[in-house]
Amino acid sequence: MENKKELRYLSGVQPSGDLHLGNYFGAIKQHVENQHGDNSLYFIANYHSLTTINDPDKLRQLTFDVALTYLSCGLDPNKSILFKQSDVPELTVLTWLLMNVTPISMLEKAVSYKDKITKGLSANVGLFNYPILMASDILAYDSNIVPVGKDQIQHIEMTRDIAQKFNNQFGEVFIVPDYKLSKSPYVPGIDGEKMSKSYGNSIGIFDEGKELKKKVMSIVTSSEPLEAPKDPEKCNVFALYKLMVSPEKISEMEENYRKGGYGFGHAKKELLLEIENYFAPYREKRKELLKNPDYVKDVLNECGKKAKAIAENTLNRALTAVGIN
Numbered sequence: 001m002e003n004k005k006e007l008r009y010l011s012g013v014q015p016s017g018d019l020h021l022g023n024y025f026g027a028i029k030q031h032v033e034n035q036h037g038d039n040s041l042y043f044i045a046n047y048h049s050l051t052t053i054n055d056p057d058k059l060r061q062l063t064f065d066v067a068l069t070y071l072s073c074g075l076d077p078n079k080s081i082l083f084k085q086s087d088v089p090e091l092t093v094l095t096w097l098l099m100n101v102t103p104i105s106m107l108e109k110a111v112s113y114k115d116k117i118t119k120g121l122s123a124n125v126g127l128f129n130y131p132i133l134m135a136s137d138i139l140a141y142d143s144n145i146v147p148v149g150k151d152q153i154q155h156i157e158m159t160r161d162i163a164q165k166f167n168n169q170f171g172e173v174f175i176v177p178d179y180k181l182s183k184s185p186y187v188p189g190i191d192g193e194k195m196s197k198s199y200g201n202s203i204g205i206f207d208e209g210k211e212l213k214k215k216v217m218s219i220v221t222s223s224e225p226l227e228a229p230k231d232p233e234k235c236n237v238f239a240l241y242k243l244m245v246s247p248e249k250i251s252e253m254e255e256n257y258r259k260g261g262y263g264f265g266h267a268k269k270e271l272l273l274e275i276e277n278y279f280a281p282y283r284e285k286r287k288e289l290l291k292n293p294d295y296v297k298d299v300l301n302e303c304g305k306k307a308k309a310i311a312e313n314t315l316n317r318a319l320t321a322v323g324i325n
Contacts, residue, residue, distance in 0.1 A: 009034060010143035012045040012085065015062035016052060019069045019276075020202035022195030025243050026184035028073050028205075030147060035079035041141050041307060042070065042154030044300075046070075046269055047085045049133070051127045059293050067296050069205060072286035077299045085137065090311040094136045095129075101165040111154055135159040137176045140311040147182045170321035176313075185243060188236045190219045202242075208276065208281050216272045221264040230264075232257040237267045244278040 011031060013019075019028070031042050044066045046059060053059045056176050063084060075082055085091065107113070110131055117123050138146055138159050146156055156179040163174040186194065189201025196202065220235050224230050232238040232254045244251045253270065256262040289296055319325030 001265045006039065007036070007145055008039045008041070008141065009036065009142050009145045009147065010041045010043070010138055010141055012048075012137060013066055014045045014049050014052075015059065015066045016049055017062065017197035018202075018204050019066065020195055020197065020204050021240070021243075022187040022189070022202065024073065024205050025187050026149070027182065028070060028075075028248050030182055030184070031070070031080075034147070035056040035076060036167045037079055038081060038306060038310075040080040041143070041310075042080060043083050043085050043139070043307070044076065044083070045085050045139065046129065051124070051130065052121065054092045064293070064296065065287065067300055068286060068289055071289055071296060071299065072206070072282045074243070074282075077303055080304050081303045083303040083307045084300055087300070088140065088308045090308065090315040091133065091136045091140055092314050094140055094311070094318060095133050097128070097134050097322060098135055098139075098162050098166065099129070101169060102135075102162050106161065107131060107159060112151070131155050131158045133164070135162045138177050139163055140314050141307065142175045142310065142314060144175050144177050145178050145180050147180045147186055149182055153179060153181075166318075166321075168316075173317050173321045182314060186239070187243070188239050190215055190236075192220045203275070205279060206286055207218050208283060212275065213272055216264075216268050219268060219271075225264040227260050229260040230257040230274070235264070235267070237264060237271050241267065241274060244274050 011027065013023070013027060031040075034040060044063050046063050049062070049076070053062070065083075067082060069079070070082055107128055113128060113130065116127060121127060134155050135158065138156070141163075146159075148156055156177065160176050163176045167174055167176070189195035189199055190203065191199070192202040193199055193201060205213070205216065210212060219240075221235060221237060235257070238253060238257065241253060253267065256266070316325055
């Protein structure tokens, strides 16, 4: 078994649509900053996406787009492992093993499952067993640190429970992981609600030109007149602006808001300029990578082999423990 003192980070993203500023500042930025070679694994959760996507061509394209986005935004395949979930078939076997120690009552308490059913998703077995596949994702790679948002804490706690139940029954096979709350800020969409693909309120990472300008200028603001002082902390434009500028620029815009004579139109123009400048290198990198899509596919293939080798070792331990291997 691998050294438990060695920190190994793991995080995944579903290929469910074009990635936006919420995805970038909420996850991608932290993943790029947290690269520790083979101890940083980032996977594209295309198995999980089958609970919501039933168009094979769309799923293939979205999976490629996630890889393209990560590489464009600075993830280095020499400093981390970026791979497709489906390139590790050991996960499905491991999931079956874990099913046999997972109480149904645990899955019935899953808040995410209840929320998705309420929102109209089909109440199928795949969606119900989602937390077990997620546990396999984490346990397969001996991950001991899982950066998550608050909405994912329950799933990590389930993973811990499942690992402990398996270990209690068959011996010390799995590392019991800890979660690390991501320092992800609240990223408002153009309507003021949390930025989300499903809400149709997002600004894409690679948006530019007229499309970007239209979205930025349509950000919902309050109705104070130009000359009135304004509270920057209650403004969606300011919330986005401060994600990508220096403390000095943040202070300057705050002062402009509070002294009056500074309109939301002025703030939107400044935000537009900052988005253009901040993401310009990533847009250019994306255009370069699109000229060589085989490179993106090669990265996924090579990293997939690395991830598979780790998972194969874990699965062999588990199979031996239960008496199959």
